[in-house]
Amino acid sequence: MRDESTERDAGGDCEGEIPLVGTEVPGPRARAWVERLAASECPALTARRKRRSELTGTDHDPIVWTSAQGAIVRDVDDNRYIDLTAGFGVAMLGHSHPSVLSAIERQSRRLVHALGDVFPSDRKVELEERLSAIAPWPNAKVILGLSGADGVEAALKSAVLASKRAGVIAFEGGYHGLAHGPLAACGYSARFREPFAAQLNPDVTFVPYPAMGAVDACAKAREGVVRALERGTVGALLLEPVLGRGGVTVGDGDAISEIVRIARRAGVVVIADEIYTGCFRCADAFCASSVLWSEPADVVVLGKALGGGLPVSACLLRDEVARAWGDPGGEAIHTSTFLGNPLSCAAALAVLDELSREGVRGQIRRQSELFWSDVIAPLRDDPRCRTTGAGGVGLLVGLGLEGGLARVLAVMRALLERGYIVLPGGARGDQLAFTPPAVLTEAQRAHARETLRAVLRA
Ligand SMILES: Cc1ncc(COP(=O)(O)O)c(C=O)c1O
Structure with missing residues (x-):
C-alpha cells in the first residue's frame, strides 16, 4: 500500500525525499522482469533467492531498479526507496551526482x-x-x-x-x-x-x-x-x-x-x-x-x-x-x-x-556523526530492537541483530517493503550492514530511524 501517513509524519516539505511504496514488493512489473532474468541468468543467483525464501518464509525476489538520485532509488513499479547501501558503497556522494554526470556527459562527446x-x-x-x-x-x-x-x-x-x-x-x-x-x-x-x-x-x-x-x-x-x-x-x-x-x-x-x-x-x-x-x-x-x-x-x-x-x-x-x-x-x-x-x-x-573540497569532506564527516547519533545509537540502545551492538567507522556501520541470519533476512525484507534498501553483513549474516550515501537529509534519517525501529520491534 502507498504509505502516505509516514510521508506526512516526516514533515510536509520532504515530498520526494522519503520512501513511497505503492505496490506489493516486488511489484507486478518487477516480477515480470525477474521471470525474464531467471530464464537467462546463471541459476546460482536464483537458487540463492529460493534458499532465502525457504529460510524466512517470505519472498526474496528482487526489485528492479530504473533510476536513482541522491539517496533515492526508483523501481519499475514506480516505488521509491532510500538506499542505505549506496549501491554497495559506490554512491558515496549520492547516486547520479551532478558533477559525475556532467563529467561523463562531457567525456562522452569526446x-x-x-x-x-x-x-x-x-x-x-x-x-x-x-x-x-x-x-x-x-x-x-x-x-x-x-x-x-x-x-x-x-x-x-x-x-x-x-x-x-x-x-x-x-x-x-x-x-x-x-x-x-x-x-x-x-x-x-x-x-x-x-x-x-x-x-x-x-x-x-x-x-x-x-x-x-x-x-x-x-x-x-x-x-x-x-x-x-x-x-x-x-x-x-x-x-x-x-x-x-x-x-x-x-x-x-x-x-x-x-x-x-x-x-x-x-x-x-x-x-x-x-x-x-x-x-x-x-x-x-x-x-x-x-x-x-x-x-x-x-x-x-x-x-x-x-x-x-x-x-x-x-x-x-x-x-x-x-x-x-x-x-x-x-x-x-x-x-x-x-x-x-x-x-x-x-x-x-x-x-x-x-x-578534495573541504565542504564536501565536512559534509561526509557530519553525515557520519548524524547517522550514528540519529539512526544507529537509538536503535542499538533500545532493548526492544533486540540488537547485539553496533560497530564501524564513519559511514561503514554494522548493527548486529539477535536471531541471526533468519531474522536479518526477515528484517531486510520488511524494510524493503517499507522502502528501505539494506543488506545483511557478516559471514554468518547476523548484521544489518549500512553504507549510506553522505547525502541523507534530516527527514530521511528521522524516517529511517522510525521505520527501522518499528521493524526491529515487531
Ligand atoms: C574490501 C573489498 N575488497 C574487494 C571487493 C571486490 O570488489 P568488486 O566486487 O568490485 O570486485 C569488495 C567488494 O565488496 C570489498 O568490499
Missing part, C-alpha cells in the same frame, strides 16, 4: 574508449597523476582496473614480483573480490573458494582478524603471522582496515601496526584493501594509514566510490614495489581492453574533485 596501455587517453593520464598525488607515499605509481577484484589482483601480482614469493597471509572474514587471485585469499567464506580450489594459489594462510580490543584474536593473529613467515614463502599480507562484507569490524590499530612491522621486516609487501573503506567512507582518504594504523601499507587498493558509479579501481604502489614490474620488454604483462576507460576516468576525476 572519447569513450582508448587503447588502454598502448595509446592511453588524456583522462587516464590525469587520473593516474591525481591518484599518485594523493597516495600515502611520494612518487607513487598506479595500476588502474575496472573492479575491486582487478585492483587486488594487480596488488597481489605486484607483491609476487617485489618479494619473489607467492605466499599470502590473509584474514578470517576478509573479502577482496572473486577473481582467482583475491578468491584464494577470501577468508569470508570457504564455500566461495572450495569449488575452485584446484585453480587457486595453494599458499594462503588465514589468521584471525585482529579486531579492535579483541585481545585474544590480536594475539592469535600475531602468532599466526609469525608462524606463517617461518615458512619463508610469504610475499604478501592482504588486509582490510575495517572488515566490510565479513561483518563490519574495526581492526585494532596497534595490533595491525605491529603485524605490519613484523611482515615488513620479513620482506613481505603489505596490501591495504581500501576498496570499501577508502575515498572518505571511513573518515579519511585512506582509513588505514591516516585513521587506524601507524604503519602505512606498501600497496593500497581503491574501488567502489572512486568511480561515482562507473567501474574503476586503482592499485596504488609504493615506488619501490612498482619498480619490481621492471621493463616488460615486449608486450605488457598486465593490461586489459578497457584499462583506463576514458568515461570511468572522467567520472573518477569528478569524484576526486568533489572529495
